[in-house]
């Protein structure tokens with residue numbers, strides 16, 4: 738089964754994710770087992786987020802494997818010996834691919850997306866984008882000097 742469909746909901750975190758409606762390319766096969774349906778394949782999509790330093794838009798291509806067992810309610814669930822990570826509940830009728838796709842995509846996303854690895858971020862004084870203005874700086878006057886400066890200004894006037 739190979740198809741492209743819009744993301745049913747945002748797949749991701751607060752800072753980055755595949756937006757709702759964004760195309761998801763899914764290529765999976767479903768295999769019927771005695772304990773449920775085994776799903777395996779790949780998914781690819783474009784995640785959109787915000788740079789953690791300069792707040793610019795970040796786009797990241799996600800291409801990852803998806804796999805999971807949709808187990809019948811009365812079989813695998815609660816069996817501590819089995820790997821429980823990739824086991825989803827199966828009502829016997831529909832396989833909710835959204836769940837397995839969400840799990841696969843979210844684990845591929847960075848905790849702190851960056852527009853580029855060396856993003857300099859924003860000036861902490863005025864919020865200017867340092868990437869656009871590498872020499873950006875403020876004349877920082879040491880408070881002790883500024884006191885002297887105001888004294889000398891007073892004398893002059």
Ligand SMILES: [Zn+2]
Nearest residue numbers: 788791852856
């Ligand atoms: Zn950035």
Ligand SMILES: [Zn+2]
Nearest residue numbers: 860862863865
């Ligand atoms: Zn500044």
